[in-house]
Amino acid sequence: MKYTEVYAVVRRIPRGRVATYGQVADLAGLGRGARQVGYALAGLSEEQSEQVPWHRVLNAQGRVSPRAEPVTEDTQRGLLESEGVQFDDAGRASLERFGWRPRAARRQ
């Protein structure tokens, strides 16, 4: 696969926490390649999905990013809620409360 680094970063996101596309891009060394992160996750096969917690990645506003197929958005939100992440009336999760804050020094 092509985006190994991206998947490696996403695998580090703990259950019940979320990261943003920009954050993942940065940690994966893609700089301002936030869009590439979305592209990488969109290309995950079903098998890979079981090993990469793609649902823990939200946009900078703490919202599930809109897709071509809206049903997958519900799936993502459902998975997050099942692990404790809460969404407000506007469909936003507080990055303040649920955002993943890895420590650079200890790499997590």
Add this chain to the structure above:
DNA sequence: CCGGTGACGCGCG
């Protein structure tokens, strides 16, 4: 090569 297209982000008003 060129232009269109995203699971994006940020600065402005």
Add this chain to the structure above:
DNA sequence: GCGCGCGCCACCG
């Protein structure tokens, strides 16, 4: 706090 416009960047026809 919100929408909008624009910048970004890999992909694809």
